[in-house]
Amino acid sequence: MKNAIGEFPEGFLWGAATAAYQIEGAVTEGGRGKNIWDTFTHTPGAIKNGENGDIACDHYHRWREDIALMQQLNLDAYRFSIAWSRILPQGRGTVNQAGLDFYSRLIDGLLEAGIQPFVTLYHWDLPQALQDEGKGWLRRGIVEDFVQYTDVVTRAFGDRVKHWTTFNEPGVFTWGGYVLGEDAPGWRMQPGAALTALHHVFLAHGASAQVIRENVPQSQVGIVLDINVAEPASEAPEDVAAALRFDGMQNRWFLDALLRGEYPADMVALFGEQMPRIETGDMQRMAVPLDYLGINIYRRSVIAHGDELVPVNYCRVLPPGEHTLMGWEVYPKCIYDILKYVNERYGPPKIYITENGIALPDEVSPDGHVHDERRIAYLRDHLTYLQRAIAEGVPVRGYFVWTLMDNFEWALGFEPRFGLIYVDHQTQQRIMKDSGYFYADIAKKETAVK
Numbered sequence: 001m002k003n004a005i006g007e008f009p010e011g012f013l014w015g016a017a018t019a020a021y022q023i024e025g026a027v028t029e030g031g032r033g034k035n036i037w038d039t040f041t042h043t044p045g046a047i048k049n050g051e052n053g054d055i056a057c058d059h060y061h062r063w064r065e066d067i068a069l070m071q072q073l074n075l076d077a078y079r080f081s082i083a084w085s086r087i088l089p090q091g092r093g094t095v096n097q098a099g100l101d102f103y104s105r106l107i108d109g110l111l112e113a114g115i116q117p118f119v120t121l122y123h124w125d126l127p128q129a130l131q132d133e134g135k136g137w138l139r140r141g142i143v144e145d146f147v148q149y150t151d152v153v154t155r156a157f158g159d160r161v162k163h164w165t166t167f168n169e170p171g172v173f174t175w176g177g178y179v180l181g182e183d184a185p186g187w188r189m190q191p192g193a194a195l196t197a198l199h200h201v202f203l204a205h206g207a208s209a210q211v212i213r214e215n216v217p218q219s220q221v222g223i224v225l226d227i228n229v230a231e232p233a234s235e236a237p238e239d240v241a242a243a244l245r246f247d248g249m250q251n252r253w254f255l256d257a258l259l260r261g262e263y264p265a266d267m268v269a270l271f272g273e274q275m276p277r278i279e280t281g282d283m284q285r286m287a288v289p290l291d292y293l294g295i296n297i298y299r300r301s302v303i304a305h306g307d308e309l310v311p312v313n314y315c316r317v318l319p320p321g322e323h324t325l326m327g328w329e330v331y332p333k334c335i336y337d338i339l340k341y342v343n344e345r346y347g348p349p350k351i352y353i354t355e356n357g358i359a360l361p362d363e364v365s366p367d368g369h370v371h372d373e374r375r376i377a378y379l380r381d382h383l384t385y386l387q388r389a390i391a392e393g394v395p396v397r398g399y400f401v402w403t404l405m406d407n408f409e410w411a412l413g414f415e416p417r418f419g420l421i422y423v424d425h426q427t428q429q430r431i432m433k434d435s436g437y438f439y440a441d442i443a444k445k446e447t448a449v450k
């Protein structure tokens with residue numbers, strides 16, 4: 001198909017992405033159990049402005065309106081996550097039928113609108129009951145709990161949902177939750193805790209993929225990673241070495257483990273005593289064949305030697321130029337660079353860009369519109385580089401904007417606006433931003449390019 005950006009493969013999917021805790025609200029409705037983000041956001045000081053996702057975008061009640069907006073965007077696909085604690089309020093055991101019913105209605109609504117559901121099983125919102133029992137992902141037995149959750153959900157929706165992502169960004173919620181303290185459960189521990197949690201997440205991923213394939217005919221199974229090409233800040237040996245360590249931690253730890261069944265030797269040596277306990281067969285269990293790799297990409301990573309995150313010892317350098325509300329550099333070529341990096345080293349069968357977008361201080365103008373020119377430029381420039389990577393043979397089959405609508409941005413609350421749709425979080429009014437109209441034109445099938 002051809003659009004204002006250029007030529008894209010037939011069947012290329014134009015999508016948008018969200019996550020349950022960031023949009024749903026209704027945290028005590030429909031039998032939903034408590035999860036670690038409910039706990040974390042109600043911990044004084046954890047979230048900017050003391051905000052939380054109790055209401056968020058009220059998507060739990062407004063999902064029909066939101067599907068209508070997805071149709072206005074001409075979306076082919078919608079990436080969303082299921083809240084584990086709506087399905088199994090205690091993390092395991094009794095299934096909550098009201099939770100299944102909510103997602104069943106949502107999935108039917110998407111299909112009726114001609115929009116393919118891309119489901120993420122885990123986007124950071126662990127049932128609190130499992131966190132309380134053995135510290136969540138630090139307990140190896142949690143793999144069985146994730147398998148039961150996968151089984152319940154894929155039996156319920158496998159007849160209608162074909163694209164299944166096990167985890168969103170395992171590195172972020174383990175390092176962020178168990179070492180940096182920036183994400184739930186907000187613990188500051190040794191890196192060994194993150195590596196142990198991550199090992200169990202990888203095992204859960206492998207076991208879950210097997211269950212998805214058993215329960216869902218013609219399923220497409222993948223995982224979503226936030227991988228980033230690491231550029232040394234200078235040619236100084238310590239910066240080059242730091243960039244390699246960052247590449248090991250941020251990229252090769254995940255790609256080697258999940259696609260090759262081995263942890264990268266240089267990082268194993270670096271982590272030493274912090275390494276997780278690996279049982280016989282573990283590496284084979286996690287490295288199940290995948291139908292696709294999801295990549296979340298926003299920025300470039302310019303890395304120098306530093307004292308952050310011992311023993312990786314790196315620090316991020318923010319180059320001059322345009323920056324977003326997240327303090328991230330705008331560097332559109334990052335999407336081309338990461339696709340070439342992954343394709344040349346690992347050659348996954350299919351790739352989706354599962355998140356790409358920009359946080360801006362969007363405001364409604366007196367004319368009632370949101371003139372987010374910078375987001376239009378960001379999307380246009382990244383899509384131009386994406387198109388180049390595809391033209392050079394990288395098997396990208398779809399692109400999902402982060403995000404459908406302005407939502408709860410974790411520890412930063414509601415201030416960073418990433419949406420194609422503006423949300424007034426007092427009134428819950430939705431307003432299509434100019435970037436939404438731009439994206440709708442890109443996604444429109446019969447766009448005639450003169």
Ligand SMILES: OC[C@@H]1[C@@H](O)[C@H](O)[C@@H](O)c2[nH]c(CCc3ccccc3)c[n+]21
Binds near residue numbers: 226
């Ligand atoms: O920060 C914007 C989005 C989040 O709202 C999504 O839930 C999450 O999947 C996601 N990942 C990234 C890139 C990795 C990252 C995560 C957290 C902090 C910094 C970078 C950006 N985002």
